[in-house]
Amino acid sequence: MGKGYIRGITTGAIIGAAVSMLFAPQLGRDTRKRIKKFDDMVMDMAEGMYYGIKKMSK
Structure with a gap:
């Protein structure tokens, strides 16, 4: 799974909850x-x- 997929899922969850x-x-x-x-x-x-992605990028 790419970063874009995770970002999309997270954004959708935030918008749906709001x-x-x-x-x-x-x-x-x-x-x-x-x-x-x-x-x-x-x-x-x-x-x-943020910290998870930062750790993965190292």
């Missing part, structure tokens, strides 16, 4: 909490992918 949060019927503060939690998760995942 859209589903926007259409989920919840209170505003609950949605903001979910978005914050999701943001933290995405940042952790992106950091892990």
Whole structure:
């Protein structure tokens, strides 16, 4: 699997999750909490992918 494939899968997952949060019927503060939690998760995942790709390229 190439880097482009992994990037595409990751991008699609992020966009799909963001859209589903926007259409989920919840209170505003609950949605903001979910978005914050999701943001933290995405940042952790992106950091892990960055270091993994960096390690693979050496």
